[in-house]
Amino acid sequence: MKIAVVILNWNGRALLEQFLPSVTQHSKEATIYVADNASTDESVAFVKAQYPEVKIIQNKTNGGYAKGYNDALAHLSEEIFVLLNSDVEVTANWLLPMLTEFKTNPDTAALQPKIMDFRKRECFEYAGAAGGYIDQFGYPYCRGRIFDHLEKDVGQYDDSVEIFWASGACLAIRKDAFYKAGKLDEHFFAHQEEIDLCWRLYNLGYKVKYLGNSTIFHLGGATLDTMHPKKTFYNFRNSLFALLKNAPGNKVFLLIFTRMVLDGAAGFKFLAEGKPAHFSAILKAHFSFYAHFKQIVKKRKNLPKKKKYFHQISVVFSYYILGKKAFSEL
Numbered sequence: 001m002k003i004a005v006v007i008l009n010w011n012g013r014a015l016l017e018q019f020l021p022s023v024t025q026h027s028k029e030a031t032i033y034v035a036d037n038a039s040t041d042e043s044v045a046f047v048k049a050q051y052p053e054v055k056i057i058q059n060k061t062n063g064g065y066a067k068g069y070n071d072a073l074a075h076l077s078e079e080i081f082v083l084l085n086s087d088v089e090v091t092a093n094w095l096l097p098m099l100t101e102f103k104t105n106p107d108t109a110a111l112q113p114k115i116m117d118f119r120k121r122e123c124f125e126y127a128g129a130a131g132g133y134i135d136q137f138g139y140p141y142c143r144g145r146i147f148d149h150l151e152k153d154v155g156q157y158d159d160s161v162e163i164f165w166a167s168g169a170c171l172a173i174r175k176d177a178f179y180k181a182g183k184l185d186e187h188f189f190a191h192q193e194e195i196d197l198c199w200r201l202y203n204l205g206y207k208v209k210y211l212g213n214s215t216i217f218h219l220g221g222a223t224l225d226t227m228h229p230k231k232t233f234y235n236f237r238n239s240l241f242a243l244l245k246n247a248p249g250n251k252v253f254l255l256i257f258t259r260m261v262l263d264g265a266a267g268f269k270f271l272a273e274g275k276p277a278h279f280s281a282i283l284k285a286h287f288s289f290y291a292h293f294k295q296i297v298k299k300r301k302n303l304p305k306k307k308k309y310f311h312q313i314s315v316v317f318s319y320y321i322l323g324k325k326a327f328s329e330l
Contacts (some may be wrong), residue, residue, distance in 0.1 A: 128167020
């Protein structure tokens with residue numbers, strides 16, 4: 001199977017200098033691409049001069065993660081796409097378990113490796129950790145990471161299991177499944193579009209998996225810091241987008257109402273912590289969601305009526321009220 005490792009870049013020369021060496025060293029099975037989102041720095045010139053074996057795709061505009069990848073992947077013929085953040089250090093043989101999984105299990109459409117923290121290398125990393133899930137209200141969380149609590153890796157997630165969503169920091173996906181599911185949704189721009197994509201794959205009957213025998217180290221926050229208000233905006237709004245698009249049945253509207261209440265509580269928590277910019281970001285997220293409501297609700301197509309799509313818990317209640325910090329405690 002032919003595999004393409006595609007790194008989306010926007011003004012990230014420093015990141016490419018730091019992280020591209022590991023990718024070129026440990027990805028001999030793949031063709032490596034840098035998809036440039038109309039950078040104004042010297043990223044493209046640097047790659048051409050220092051890594052002539054890496055192919056360049058130049059997008060005309062900076063359309064964010066979703067449009068950037070949609071535009072770039074349209075040029076590729078490989079059977080497997082690996083969407084890799086520019087701030088990721090890969091390890092030896094990281095691609096081999098992925099290729100084995102795709103070759104032996106045709107119902108696996110997408111997967112992710114073990115994602116460790118580049119700075120605290122004994123800990124799982126925020127964006128994906130050991131595989132993603134959503135709770136009954138559509139809030140995402142991971143094995144190894146619930147909200148801001150990161151677990152240390154002591155071998156508890158060395159398994160390979162089915163998950164609900166794979167991280168966009170390193171998302172491997174079959175080309176045919178990517179297009180059958182409808183590509184990445186460009187309404188999202190950035191953040192949680194991988195959850196939406198994996199949800200659509202799940203509704204089509206595919207499986208998404210986590211492979212504990214493949215490891216990468218993710219810097220995280222290199223493009224947008226984890227606690228930047230803009231990230232709060234995208235995370236809250238895009239989570240509502242995914243819920244409205246993909247949750248089966250009429251109860252989606254009750255779920256959205258419940259989310260309004262819970263998101264409001266999160267906003268007041270930010271105020272109590274002296275973070276008014278994040279309170280404002282949640283308000284803006286909801287106003288943007290309402291403004292796009294008609295466009296998003298039209299995307300509710302061919303949804304299964306009774307398919308279970310979440311863990312029957314509230315991760316908010318479990319974490320903040322019951323004090324459960326680890327995935328094994330849920």
